[in-house]
Amino acid sequence: MKKLFYIVIALLATSIVYKHIPQEPIENGFNIQGFAELPVQVGGRIKPLDSVARNTLLILSGRQYVITPKGEKISSIHWFMDLCMRPELADTYRIFKIESPDELGLDGLEEKSKRYYSYNDLQPHFEDIQNLFLNLEPEVKKRTAYERQIAKIYDGLYLYNTTLQSLHPTGDAERLDRLADEYQSYESIIGLGLEAIRAQQNNETYDPKILNSFIAFGDSYLTLSKTSRLRIIPPETVSKELVLSDWKNVGLELLDAMKGESLSPVLKSYAQLTMAYRSNDSVTFNQGIESIQNNFKLQYPKAEKRVQFERWFNDFKPFALSIQLYVFAFLLLVISWLNWTVPLNRSAFWILTLTLILHTFGLLARMYIQGRPPVTNLYSSAVFVGWGAVFLGVFIEKIYKNGVGGAMASLIGFATLIIAHHLAMTGDTLEMMRAVLDSNFWLATHVIIITFGYSAMFLAGALGIAFIFMGLFSKNFTKENARSLANMVYGITCFAALFSLVGTILGGIWADQSWGRFWGWDPKENGALMIVLMGAIVLHARWGAICKERGIMLLAIAGNIITAWSWFGTNLLGVGLHSYGFTDSGFFWMLLFAISQVFMMGLGLLPWKYWMSDYARSRCL
């Protein structure tokens, strides 16, 4: 019976993992994976086109896939290929997410009453959108929800347009089908064209036909150099500091040919890709990809592996899988409180441990891709807070084996990864570090330790909530249970206080090294200090026997509010040197979270007679 049970649980877990593994699409022999791994420099970082496609689509539509008008579900890289190579198709895909189209006041949009629109749907409204955008409040922070929506649509259209022109000049079918010819005739005319311009300036005779067509090329490529978003052409020689090597977009590469530089083979290969894709010629397409990749491999032997890994990592999505497994572990543990404790408990523990390993792998993978310690921005801090809490939770579970620590840890793991998922909506989460924060030593010490302090505080707070709920509603919750839970919270709070204090102090030293003051009363510093004080309050209240179990638990829940404030709230203020992660709807969620915690504390303050547990009855006496 027990064995059968474990097998069932293992099967369930396997099915979650299996469903998560992406099925490789084989698109009529086109090497789409190879295309997804082509390198590009965006935001100073060399990454695969796959990441660009995903982030762009995420910004436009809030998801990483597209449903075509035919009802097919296509991946973001497939969408990106259509966007650049078959724009006539991509323009019909509904990818612009508009939350409340009826409020925009654009005739025709509200009738459709959908949430997703295609480029062609929006096209009749371009002028209106532009006019609305030009009249917006210039200061971004003061914009209303309506104005933000307008700005989002406008920015989205701009992003769409500049991305569309990333691989080569765009245009109608005729131009796209003959890109190679275009480049060839441009190359052959450059010498004559320059000669004609000089002749014109010196009042000598020249061929006006050549001059005009040369100027037409020049105009077109000059515009392209300004509107083409991605830098896909690597420089011929890599500069000494790898990160400062300046890649070019296609427009600039074409313009620079006028200086006598020959056109990059990469540029020509992209034209070949598009023509092959349009004419359904998978063999030529795959050859084009191979030639770009070989070129990259020669120049950046190390980066090539990393870019390929990043593509694979994007597909694997360990955090999305972790979210599901955390939920599974949490459910098993909650059920284990009710009945059949040991087998459920044990299997949940193993699932939690495996998920922790997966979560750890995700963290390490990001470190490898970015070449940085794990916490570099708000997104990665969310991933790390969850990891830290689960790490501690697994440890507690190993000691106490009562399912409470594990359940609360998986809950925090789940919640923080959901938060991270929403924070990722704004684009690349592996952005380059600003100079002021560029110190691997301090990132690896101060930031990690502080963030681990958050993990511990949240775990203590979550255990406090578990205490209140079990005490209120579970008859089986005994005095001993209460005491052991209180011990857990005490231990974790010690831990949180230690890490917050050491982290805050290290932060002070970093501040002294970089700004000349150990302490500047900056909001983020203050937030960290508040956590230290909260920890000190809990510990002193216990040592002084000022609070008993329940009081300590209530303080631990209050610690949740303080920690959330320090983590998110201080960034909402928009002052100080640290506020690098402003989030917009953050204020609302912050407030909601604080209210929910106050509500829990209110529940905890109910008189003992309303508590159903054994423990409470012992307190009544």
Add this chain to the structure above:
Amino acid sequence: MKPALKFFSSLKLTVVLLTLSLLLIFFGTLDQVEYGIWETQKRYFESFIVVWSCPDFIPNINLSWIHLPLPGGYLLGGLLFINLLAAHATRFKLTWKKSGLFCIHFGLILLLVSELITDIVSEESQMPINEGSDANYSETVLDNELVLIDRSNSDYDSVHAIPVDLLKKGKRLSIPETDLSVQALKYYPNASIARSSGAQALEKPIGNKGLIQRMSLSVTPKPKEYTEDAINTATAYVEIFDANNESLGVWLVSNVIDDRFPPQVVQSGNQSYELALRFKRYYHPFKVELVDFKHDKYPGTDVPYNFSSEVYVKDMDNSIKQKALIYMNHPLRYGGLTFYQASFANEDTTSIFQVVKNPGWLIPYISVLLMGFGMSFQFGMHFLRFLKKERNG
């Protein structure tokens, strides 16, 4: 035990004080949105009592009647200090077991003391230097001074400076080492100065010497601004008297009337002085020369990759004392001062250093070592004991 001692050494007091500190810091963070970091720091953390008033953050609802008085940083810090000393005097005995706690508490005392020292004696200023030139002073836009400069000696200038805090009171002050005395007829912490046609100006101009004699200017007082980048235009009408207490005239001075304008001159007998109200300067006994400033960005972005300034520290007779590269997280410490790469201007040809004088800068390092050690020791011991207990059943 005496009741007073019992009260001051109690853990209950500790918890109450810690809670109040938590609240003080919270409201002191919120108010930074309204008043900026510097002003809030003064009001909340360098004071004995502070009253928070609710900002009107919800449109159309008046909340500014809500006030909350709180004990300020000095009061709380002081009480915590007493609380800690009293507790150690009465309840603690120095044993091996408690040595961690002693370290933590002693570290905390040091930290509080060092913060107090920093508040009182530290000076922060900025030193902008153009590439290829040098500077021997730094200035702060947060404070101003009235100066009389005697340029009669060909080797050096004599600068007689009066802090504006003294001017504000409107009393007559004699200027040390000169025969002159000065009195501020009007002082505005912030104002705007504009050319006027005379009649419309809110305040009638009262000056009759220097710039205001040649140009018709009007001064409109403005409330002081506290936002982070705000620079207040301190402005004053000052009357200068000679040795016989005869008025030499009234000048309009302001920190916007700077090097761009011809100097305003006070003539007293044969002696002439340049008169100016300017950002407070700190002169140093050495010069800093900026050889080269570098600022790289990540390709295709405005995200800075690095800033760095190559400098020479030179004696006043131009002999090079030290070469240094100042960049992020790597300041230069020289002559009791620390120079940090703070900012830049003029299309990357000017580097701006933050110059900090803080004689107590080492104390926090010592205190944190103590606290870190104490905590690790104390909690480590707890933890080992806990594990042992678990293992034994």
